[in-house]
Amino acid sequence: QQQVKQSPQSLIVQKGGISIINCAYENTAFDYFPWYQQFPGKGPALLIAIRPDVSEKKEGRFTISFNKSAKQFSLHIMDSQPGDSATYFCAARTSFSFIFGKGTRLLVKP
Protein backbone atom coordinates (compact mmCIF):
# COMPACT_ATOMS: atom_id res chain seq x y z
CA GLN A 1 0.00 0.00 0.00
CA GLN A 2 2.99 2.27 0.46
CA GLN A 3 3.98 1.93 -3.17
CA VAL A 4 3.80 4.26 -6.11
CA LYS A 5 3.96 2.39 -9.39
CA GLN A 6 5.47 4.28 -12.31
CA SER A 7 5.57 3.47 -16.01
CA PRO A 8 7.21 3.29 -18.45
CA GLN A 9 10.71 2.61 -17.22
CA SER A 10 12.16 4.39 -20.25
CA LEU A 11 10.76 6.58 -22.98
CA ILE A 12 12.12 7.90 -26.27
CA VAL A 13 10.32 10.84 -27.88
CA GLN A 14 11.07 12.97 -30.91
CA LYS A 15 11.66 16.66 -30.41
CA GLY A 16 8.31 18.44 -30.43
CA GLY A 17 6.39 15.36 -29.37
CA ILE A 18 4.42 14.69 -26.18
CA SER A 19 5.99 12.69 -23.37
CA ILE A 20 3.59 10.92 -21.03
CA ILE A 21 4.57 9.21 -17.78
CA ASN A 22 2.03 7.43 -15.61
CA CYS A 23 1.83 6.65 -11.91
CA ALA A 24 -0.63 4.74 -9.74
CA TYR A 25 -1.04 4.41 -6.00
CA GLU A 26 -3.15 2.48 -3.50
CA ASN A 27 -2.95 4.43 -0.26
CA THR A 28 -5.76 6.98 -0.11
CA ALA A 29 -3.98 8.71 2.78
CA PHE A 30 -1.47 10.17 0.33
CA ASP A 31 -2.33 13.86 0.15
CA TYR A 32 0.17 15.49 -2.17
CA PHE A 33 1.74 14.32 -5.41
CA PRO A 34 4.94 15.92 -6.70
CA TRP A 35 7.01 15.13 -9.75
CA TYR A 36 10.79 15.37 -9.62
CA GLN A 37 13.29 15.78 -12.45
CA GLN A 38 16.84 14.51 -12.17
CA PHE A 39 19.74 15.25 -14.50
CA PRO A 40 22.88 13.07 -14.46
CA GLY A 41 25.17 13.92 -11.57
CA LYS A 42 22.52 15.97 -9.78
CA GLY A 43 19.99 15.32 -7.07
CA PRO A 44 16.29 15.27 -7.99
CA ALA A 45 14.56 18.66 -8.08
CA LEU A 46 10.87 19.46 -7.79
CA LEU A 47 9.25 20.01 -11.18
CA ILE A 48 5.54 20.33 -10.53
CA ALA A 49 3.08 19.08 -7.92
CA ILE A 50 -0.66 18.62 -7.38
CA ARG A 51 -3.08 18.09 -4.51
CA PRO A 52 -5.81 15.43 -4.90
CA ASP A 53 -8.66 17.96 -4.90
CA VAL A 54 -7.47 19.26 -8.29
CA SER A 55 -7.80 17.29 -11.55
CA GLU A 56 -5.17 19.13 -13.55
CA LYS A 57 -2.27 21.49 -13.04
CA LYS A 58 -0.29 23.14 -15.78
CA GLU A 59 3.03 24.96 -15.59
CA GLY A 60 4.43 25.91 -18.95
CA ARG A 61 4.92 22.78 -21.03
CA PHE A 62 4.38 20.49 -18.03
CA THR A 63 0.93 19.26 -16.99
CA ILE A 64 -0.16 16.88 -14.26
CA SER A 65 -3.46 15.07 -14.78
CA PHE A 66 -4.94 13.55 -11.63
CA ASN A 67 -7.71 10.95 -11.44
CA LYS A 68 -8.64 10.52 -7.79
CA SER A 69 -11.21 7.74 -8.32
CA ALA A 70 -8.74 5.66 -10.35
CA LYS A 71 -5.85 6.57 -8.01
CA GLN A 72 -3.72 7.50 -10.98
CA PHE A 73 -1.81 10.56 -12.06
CA SER A 74 0.34 11.39 -15.02
CA LEU A 75 2.89 13.90 -16.26
CA HIS A 76 2.57 15.28 -19.76
CA ILE A 77 5.44 17.16 -21.34
CA MET A 78 4.24 19.07 -24.38
CA ASP A 79 6.60 20.07 -27.20
CA SER A 80 9.35 17.91 -25.67
CA GLN A 81 12.87 19.27 -26.07
CA PRO A 82 16.30 17.59 -25.92
CA GLY A 83 16.92 19.57 -22.72
CA ASP A 84 14.05 17.66 -21.11
CA SER A 85 16.09 14.45 -21.33
CA ALA A 86 16.34 13.36 -17.71
CA THR A 87 14.95 10.88 -15.23
CA TYR A 88 11.52 11.70 -13.87
CA PHE A 89 10.11 10.45 -10.58
CA CYS A 90 6.55 10.66 -9.39
CA ALA A 91 6.04 10.74 -5.65
CA ALA A 92 3.39 10.77 -2.96
CA ARG A 93 3.53 12.39 0.44
CA THR A 94 2.98 10.37 3.60
CA SER A 95 2.84 11.74 7.15
CA PHE A 96 6.51 12.72 7.17
CA SER A 97 8.18 11.64 3.99
CA PHE A 98 7.80 11.05 0.29
CA ILE A 99 7.39 7.70 -1.44
CA PHE A 100 8.93 7.69 -4.92
CA GLY A 101 8.20 5.72 -8.05
CA LYS A 102 11.04 3.83 -9.69
CA GLY A 103 11.66 6.53 -12.26
CA THR A 104 11.33 7.01 -16.01
CA ARG A 105 14.35 7.72 -18.12
CA LEU A 106 13.27 10.13 -20.87
CA LEU A 107 15.32 10.69 -24.00
CA VAL A 108 14.18 13.38 -26.40
CA LYS A 109 15.77 12.95 -29.83
CA PRO A 110 16.59 16.08 -31.84
Next chain:
Amino acid sequence: DVKVTQSSRYLVKRTGEKVFLECVQDMDHENMFWYRQDPGLGLRLIYFSYDVKMKEKGDIPEGYSVSREKKERFSLILESASTNQTSMYLCASSLSGDMNTEAFFGQGTRLTVV
Protein backbone atom coordinates in the same frame (compact mmCIF):
# COMPACT_ATOMS: atom_id res chain seq x y z
CA ASP B 1 19.64 29.87 -2.51
CA VAL B 2 18.54 26.85 -0.52
CA LYS B 3 21.13 24.23 -0.04
CA VAL B 4 21.62 20.64 1.03
CA THR B 5 25.27 19.74 1.07
CA GLN B 6 26.66 16.23 1.20
CA SER B 7 30.23 16.01 2.39
CA SER B 8 31.55 13.76 -0.40
CA ARG B 9 30.63 13.25 -4.05
CA TYR B 10 32.54 9.99 -4.35
CA LEU B 11 33.74 7.50 -1.73
CA VAL B 12 35.53 4.18 -2.01
CA LYS B 13 35.58 2.02 1.11
CA ARG B 14 36.61 -1.50 1.98
CA THR B 15 34.27 -4.24 3.10
CA GLY B 16 33.82 -4.17 6.87
CA GLU B 17 34.75 -0.51 7.29
CA LYS B 18 32.52 1.85 9.24
CA VAL B 19 31.40 4.59 6.88
CA PHE B 20 29.99 8.01 7.72
CA LEU B 21 28.02 10.06 5.20
CA GLU B 22 27.38 13.61 6.29
CA CYS B 23 24.63 15.99 5.22
CA VAL B 24 24.05 19.62 6.16
CA GLN B 25 21.10 21.85 5.25
CA ASP B 26 20.89 25.60 5.65
CA MET B 27 17.11 26.04 5.43
CA ASP B 28 16.17 25.38 9.07
CA HIS B 29 14.09 22.40 7.94
CA GLU B 30 12.61 20.08 10.53
CA ASN B 31 12.65 16.95 8.35
CA MET B 32 15.74 15.27 6.96
CA PHE B 33 15.98 12.08 4.92
CA TRP B 34 18.44 9.57 3.58
CA TYR B 35 17.53 7.81 0.34
CA ARG B 36 19.37 5.23 -1.63
CA GLN B 37 19.15 5.33 -5.45
CA ASP B 38 19.78 2.25 -7.57
CA PRO B 39 19.01 1.76 -11.30
CA GLY B 40 15.55 0.35 -11.80
CA LEU B 41 14.70 0.62 -8.10
CA GLY B 42 14.22 4.38 -7.84
CA LEU B 43 14.66 6.19 -4.55
CA ARG B 44 14.25 4.08 -1.45
CA LEU B 45 13.99 5.63 1.98
CA ILE B 46 16.57 4.40 4.48
CA TYR B 47 15.87 6.61 7.50
CA PHE B 48 14.33 9.95 8.24
CA SER B 49 14.30 12.39 11.10
CA TYR B 50 11.56 14.87 11.98
CA ASP B 51 13.40 16.58 14.81
CA VAL B 52 16.75 16.68 16.58
CA LYS B 53 17.61 13.30 18.10
CA MET B 54 14.46 11.77 16.57
CA LYS B 55 14.71 9.12 13.88
CA GLU B 56 12.41 6.74 12.11
CA LYS B 57 13.17 3.71 9.96
CA GLY B 58 12.30 3.88 6.31
CA ASP B 59 11.85 0.99 3.92
CA ILE B 60 15.42 -0.38 3.94
CA PRO B 61 17.11 0.43 7.29
CA GLU B 62 19.04 -2.83 7.67
CA GLY B 63 22.78 -2.28 7.87
CA TYR B 64 22.40 1.47 8.45
CA SER B 65 22.03 3.82 11.37
CA VAL B 66 21.64 7.60 11.59
CA SER B 67 22.47 10.44 13.90
CA ARG B 68 20.92 13.88 14.24
CA GLU B 69 22.52 15.83 17.04
CA LYS B 70 21.88 19.24 15.48
CA LYS B 71 18.96 20.43 13.41
CA GLU B 72 21.02 21.18 10.34
CA ARG B 73 23.04 17.96 10.26
CA PHE B 74 21.97 14.39 9.52
CA SER B 75 24.52 11.60 9.31
CA LEU B 76 24.13 8.16 7.76
CA ILE B 77 26.33 5.42 9.20
CA LEU B 78 27.14 2.11 7.58
CA GLU B 79 28.17 0.03 10.58
CA SER B 80 30.12 -2.54 8.54
CA ALA B 81 30.13 -1.75 4.84
CA SER B 82 29.27 -4.52 2.43
CA THR B 83 29.47 -4.69 -1.36
CA ASN B 84 25.67 -4.66 -1.65
CA GLN B 85 25.71 -1.19 -0.14
CA THR B 86 27.49 0.16 -3.21
CA SER B 87 25.03 2.80 -4.38
CA MET B 88 24.17 6.47 -4.78
CA TYR B 89 23.08 8.00 -1.48
CA LEU B 90 20.90 11.09 -1.48
CA CYS B 91 20.18 13.33 1.48
CA ALA B 92 17.12 15.58 1.49
CA SER B 93 15.37 18.01 3.79
CA SER B 94 11.91 19.53 4.00
CA LEU B 95 9.59 21.56 6.17
CA SER B 96 7.12 19.75 8.40
CA GLY B 97 3.39 19.25 8.36
CA ASP B 98 1.37 20.75 5.55
CA MET B 99 4.33 22.94 4.69
CA ASN B 100 6.11 19.75 3.62
CA THR B 101 5.59 20.32 -0.11
CA GLU B 102 9.11 19.89 -1.40
CA ALA B 103 12.07 17.74 -0.54
CA PHE B 104 15.34 19.51 -1.33
CA PHE B 105 18.04 17.08 -2.34
CA GLY B 106 21.80 17.19 -2.14
CA GLN B 107 23.92 16.18 -5.12
CA GLY B 108 24.44 12.69 -3.84
CA THR B 109 27.34 10.56 -2.67
CA ARG B 110 28.36 7.70 -4.88
CA LEU B 111 29.70 5.03 -2.55
CA THR B 112 31.66 2.05 -3.81
CA VAL B 113 32.43 -0.75 -1.38
CA VAL B 114 35.24 -3.03 -2.53
